[in-house]
Amino acid sequence: MSARTFQLDREFVELHVLLKLLALAPSGGAAKAMIAAGGVRVDGAVETRKACKIRSGQVLRVGDEEVRVVG
Numbered sequence: 001m002s003a004r005t006f007q008l009d010r011e012f013v014e015l016h017v018l019l020k021l022l023a024l025a026p027s028g029g030a031a032k033a034m035i036a037a038g039g040v041r042v043d044g045a046v047e048t049r050k051a052c053k054i055r056s057g058q059v060l061r062v063g064d065e066e067v068r069v070v071g
Contacts, residue, residue, distance in 0.1 A: 003066040012053040015040065015060075018069075024062045034062065 006022060013021070016031040019040070025031035032050045034040055040047050041061040042054065054060070056071030 001064045001066055003068065005068050005070055008054075008056050008069050008071050012055045014050070015042070015047060015052040015054055016050040018054050018060070018067075019062065022067060024065060024067075039063070 004022075006018065016025075016028055016035060019025040019031035019034065020028050025034055035048060035050045038046045038048060039062060042052065043058055044061075054069055056069055058069045060067045060069070
């Protein structure tokens, strides 16, 4: 498993946008499909809302990638 940090420069970022920014998904459509398929966890729980607001302090997991969001 690899872990990395994402520096948030605003109050929140939508989940599908974050996946695209992190290059965990090649496009917004692919990010939305990954989320709908249950392939993304936020703070340990499967997240299926593509526009879920991700804030500082949250942890995402996609496959063997873990991303900590910091403000």
